[in-house]
Amino acid sequence: MRGFTTLFGKEVLRFWKVSFQTLLAPLVSTLLYMLVFAQVLDSHAEIYSGVSYREFLVPGLAMMAMLQNSFSNTSSSLIQSKLTGNIVFILLPPLSPFEIFAAYVLAAMVRGFAVGACVWIASLIFFPHFPAHPFELLVFALLGNALAAVLGLLAGIWSEKFDQLAAFQNFLIVPLTFLAGVFYSIHSLPPLWRDISRFNPFLYMIDGFRHGFFGVSDIAPLESFVIVAGCAFALSWLSLSLLSRGWRLRN
Amino acid sequence: MTEPIVIRKGRPGFDGAAITVRGAKKSFGKFEAIKSLDLEVKQGEFFALLGPNGAGKTTLISLLAGLARADAGELSILGFDVNKEYRQARRAVGVVPQELVFDPFFTVRETLRLQSGYFGIRPDPKWIDELLENLQLRDKADSNMRSLSGGMKRRVLVAQALVHRPAVLILDEPTAGVDVELRQTLWKFIRRLNDEGMTILLTTHYLEEAQTLCNRVAMMKAGQIIALDTTQNLLAHHSRPSLTLSLDQGKALPAALMARATSLPAGRFRLGLEDFAEVEQILASCRSEGLEIKELEVGQADLEEVFVRIMRDTPR
Ligand SMILES: Nc1ncnc2c1ncn2[C@@H]1O[C@H](COP(=O)(O)OP(=O)(O)OP(=O)(O)O)[C@@H](O)[C@H]1O
Ligand SMILES: [Mg+2]
Numbered sequence: 001m002r003g004f005t006t007l008f009g010k011e012v013l014r015f016w017k018v019s020f021q022t023l024l025a026p027l028v029s030t031l032l033y034m035l036v037f038a039q040v041l042d043s044h045a046e047i048y049s050g051v052s053y054r055e056f057l058v059p060g061l062a063m064m065a066m067l068q069n070s071f072s073n074t075s076s077s078l079i080q081s082k083l084t085g086n087i088v089f090i091l092l093p094p095l096s097p098f099e100i101f102a103a104y105v106l107a108a109m110v111r112g113f114a115v116g117a118c119v120w121i122a123s124l125i126f127f128p129h130f131p132a133h134p135f136e137l138l139v140f141a142l143l144g145n146a147l148a149a150v151l152g153l154l155a156g157i158w159s160e161k162f163d164q165l166a167a168f169q170n171f172l173i174v175p176l177t178f179l180a181g182v183f184y185s186i187h188s189l190p191p192l193w194r195d196i197s198r199f200n201p202f203l204y205m206i207d208g209f210r211h212g213f214f215g216v217s218d219i220a221p222l223e224s225f226v227i228v229a230g231c232a233f234a235l236s237w238l239s240l241s242l243l244s245r246g247w248r249l250r251n
Numbered sequence: 252m253t254e255p256i257v258i259r260k261g262r263p264g265f266d267g268a269a270i271t272v273r274g275a276k277k278s279f280g281k282f283e284a285i286k287s288l289d290l291e292v293k294q295g296e297f298f299a300l301l302g303p304n305g306a307g308k309t310t311l312i313s314l315l316a317g318l319a320r321a322d323a324g325e326l327s328i329l330g331f332d333v334n335k336e337y338r339q340a341r342r343a344v345g346v347v348p349q350e351l352v353f354d355p356f357f358t359v360r361e362t363l364r365l366q367s368g369y370f371g372i373r374p375d376p377k378w379i380d381e382l383l384e385n386l387q388l389r390d391k392a393d394s395n396m397r398s399l400s401g402g403m404k405r406r407v408l409v410a411q412a413l414v415h416r417p418a419v420l421i422l423d424e425p426t427a428g429v430d431v432e433l434r435q436t437l438w439k440f441i442r443r444l445n446d447e448g449m450t451i452l453l454t455t456h457y458l459e460e461a462q463t464l465c466n467r468v469a470m471m472k473a474g475q476i477i478a479l480d481t482t483q484n485l486l487a488h489h490s491r492p493s494l495t496l497s498l499d500q501g502k503a504l505p506a507a508l509m510a511r512a513t514s515l516p517a518g519r520f521r522l523g524l525e526d527f528a529e530v531e532q533i534l535a536s537c538r539s540e541g542l543e544i545k546e547l548e549v550g551q552a553d554l555e556e557v558f559v560r561i562m563r564d565t566p567r
Contacts, residue, residue: 006368014356085352089411091318092346093369094338251319 004099007090011107015073022069022111027118030065034058034126037183047185048216055127059137059213060182062119063144063206070112070145071152071173074104078156079165082249091250097243101153101236108149109142116141129213136221137212140228144205147232148173153239157248176202186218201231262329262343262418269294269419269450270315275324277310277474284310286474287324292452292467294329294418297445299461299482300454301558302471308454309349311471312423316346328419342370345412349423349454351404353396359383359407360392363414370415382410385440387433402429409437419450426457438464462486462554470561477565482554489560490552491523494530496537497546505540508533521550 015022038054047056081087090100131137151173159165180202186194197203208224211217217224243249270292277285284307292298300308313319315326317333317340326333331340354362363382364374383389386406391399399407409425420441426434442464445451455461461468461482468485470478478485496504500518503509512520522533530549537544 001371002373003369003371006365009368010365017356081354084355085348085350086354088318088346088348088350088352089354089366090369092316092341093366093415094341094371095369096338246320250317 003093003095004103007095007099007103008107011073011077011103012110014077015107015111022073023114023118026065026069026115027122030061030115030119031122033061034123038126047188048214051214051216052127055129055214056185056210057183058120058123058126058129059210060180060206062116062123063141063209064177064180064182065119066112066116066141066145067148067177067202067205068173069115070108070148071155071169073108073111074149074152075156075159075165075169076152077104078153079159079162082156082160083162087249097240101240101243104153105146105149105236108152109145112145112148113141116145131213132215133212135212137209139225140205140209140212143225143228143232144209147201147205147228147235150232150235150239154235154242157239157242160248176200179203180206181218182206201227204228262331265330266294267330268292269296269329270452271325271327271330272311272315273325275311275314275326276322277307277314277319278322284474285314285321288474288476290469290476290479292450294450295445295448296467297442297451297465298453299465299468300452300471301458301461301468302454303562305473306471307474308471309423310474312346312421312452312454315421316344317341318346342415343417344419344421345415345417347405347408347412347420347422347425349427351401351408351428353399353404353407355395355397358393358395359388359399359410362396362407363410366411367414372415374414378416379410379414382413385436386410387436402433405429406433406437413444417449419452420444421452423454424456425453426455426460434460458555458558459553468554470558472562472565478561485557486552486554489557490554491525491556492527492552493521493523493550493556494533495519495521495546495548495550496533496544498542498544502542504542505536508536519546523556524549 034057037057041053046052081090155165155168159168179197180200181197186197186203189197204219204224204227207217207219208221208228211221211224268291270290272288272290275285275288276283288311300311302308310319314321315328315333317337320334328340328343331343333340357365360379363379367374383392386409388403388406388410391403396404396407405425405428409422412420422441426437429437438460441451453461453465465482467481468479469476495515497517497519498504502518504512504520508522512522515521524530527549534544
C-alpha cells in the first residue's frame with residue numbers, strides 16, 4: 001500500500017511543482033475560449049430552450065480541459081521517465097502492475113479535477129449557475145478523467161519518442177475532443193456526421209456531463225454512462241494487461 | 252560510525268544461493284545477447300562479473316532485476332523467482348544501474364525518501380543519513396538532483412539501491428566517473444556492507460578493483476560465461492609474472508624477444524615470464540645487441556592480464 005501511496009504522491013507532486021504550467025495555463029486558455037466564443041457567438045439561437053450558447057459552452061469546455069489535462073499528466077510523466085531512464089526507479093521496486101496503474105491514473109485524475117474545478121469557479125464570472133444534477137456531474141467527471149488518464153497511460157507506454165506521443169495527442173485526442181460536441185449540439189450536424197460522431201466515446205462524456213449541468217442533453221444519460229464506463233473499463237483492462245506483461249517497459 | 256550496519260542477512264532458513272541463473276537466454280530481435288547462461292553467486296560473496304563492452308553484463312543484470320524478461324531459463328534471488336515471486340525477489344535486491352539516471356524534480360533526500368516508499372517501507376531518516384554520510388553526500392542532501400555533478404549522481408544511485416537494506420547488491424559499473432578519493436570511500440563502505448553479510452555482484456572495467464575486492468570472478472564474452480573461478484585460482488592459473496623494459500625511443504628488442512613482447516607506449520615492452528630466472532637470459536640477450544636498458548620492472552600477475560589472455564584465447 002505504501003508503494004502505491006508514494007507513487008501517487010510523487011505523481012501529484014510532479015504536476016503541483018509546475019502548477020503554473022499544469023493548472024494555470026489550461027485555466028487561462030479555457031477562459032479565453034469562453035470569452036471569445038461567448039462574445040462572438042452568443043447571438044446564436046439557443047441550443048436547448050432556456051440555455052444560452054454561453055452557458056452551453058461551459059460544461060463542454062470544462063470537460064475538454066479536464067480530459068486534456070488528465071491525458072497529458074499520465075502520458076507526459078511516463079514518456080519523460082522513459083526517455084530520461086528514471087523509469088527504472090519505478091520498475092526496480094516491488095510495485096505491482098495494479099499499484100503502478102492506480103497511482104498514475106488517480107494522480108492524473110486529481111489534476112483533471114483541479115483544472116475542472118478552477119474552470120467552473122472562473123466561469124461563475126460569466127454567469128452564475130449551479131449544476132442541476134451535481135452527483136451525475138461528478139460521476140461523468142470521474143469517468144471522463146479516468147478514461148483520459150488511462151488513454152494517456154497507454155499512449156505513454158506505447159510511445160518511444162516524443163513525436164509519437166505528440167501524434168497520438170494531435171491526431172487522436174484533440175480531434176476526438178473537438179468533435180465531441182464541445183461547441184455544438186450533434187443535432188445541428190448533418191445526419192452522416194451525426195452517425196459518425198456516435199462512435200466517439202468523448203461525445204458521451206461531454207453530453208452526460210452537460211446533462212449533469214442543465215438536465216438536458218442529446219443522448220440519454222444512462223446510455224452515455226454505460227458507454228463511457230464500458231470504455232473506461234476496457235481500456236483499464238488493456239493497460240493492466242500490458243503493464244503485467246511489461247510491454248515496452250521491461251525489455 | 253562504529254555502530255554495525257543492520258542489513259537483511261538474506262532469507263531466514265534459506266541457505267541456498269543469493270543469485271541463481273539457470274539456462275537464461277535473451278535475444279533482441281535476432282541478436283542473442285545472452286546465450287543459455289548458468290551462474291550461481293553464494294550468499295555473502297563479493298562477486299565480479301567482467302567482460303568487454305557488449306558482453307551482456309547489463310543485460311544479465313536487467314534480467315535479474317526484472318527490468319527485462321528472459322526468453323528462457325530461471326532466475327532467482329535468494330530462491331525467489333524473479334517473475335513469479337517478483338515482490339520478494341525485488342525486495343531482496345538493490346541495483347545500481349549503469350546509466351546515470353535521476354529525476355530532476357527532486358532533491359537528494361526527497362529521492363531517497365521516495366525510493367524507500369516505492370519499496371513499501373517508511374523512510375528511515377537515520378539510515379538515509381548514514382547513507383548520505385558514507386557516500387559523502389551530506390552537504391548535498393537538500394540540493395536538487397539536477398545541480399549535482401556526474402559522480403555525485405552516481406553516488407545517489409548507490410544510496411537509492413541501498414534504502415531498503417537489500418540482502419543482495421548489484422553494482423553495474425558504480426565507479427565510472429567517480430574520482431579517486433570517492434572511489435576509495437565507496438569501496439570502504441561497500442566492503443563494510445559485505446562484511447555485514449550483504450552479497451555483492453559487481454561489474455567494472457577497472458580490473459584492479461575486481462582483483463582487490465572480489466573473491467570470485469566470472470568473465471563474460473558474447474553472452475556467455477567463459478571463465479569462472481576464485482580470483483586466486485584465476486591469477487595462479489592464467490597469469491605469469493612479467494618483465495617490462497624501457498629502451499631509447501625508436502629502439503626495438505632483439506628479434507627473438509620482440510616476437511613474444513607486447514609493445515607499450517614510450518618505448519616500453521612487456522614480456523611474460525615462465526619463471527624469474529628468465530630475467531637473466533633476457534638481459535643478456537639485450538646486452539649482446541648493445542641495447543641500453545633505461546628502466547626495468549618485474550611485475551606480479553594481475554587480473555587485467557588474465558582477462559586479456561582469456562578474452563584473446565576464446566573465440567567468439
Ligand atoms: N534494448 C536493446 N536492444 C537491442 N540490443 C540491445 C539492447 N540492450 C542491449 N543490447 C545489445 O546486447 C549486447 C549486450 O549489451 P550489454 O549492455 O548487456 O553489454 P555490457 O556487457 O553491459 O557492456 P558494457 O560494458 O558496455 O556496459 C550489446 O551488443 C547490445 O548492443
Ligand atoms: Mg553494461
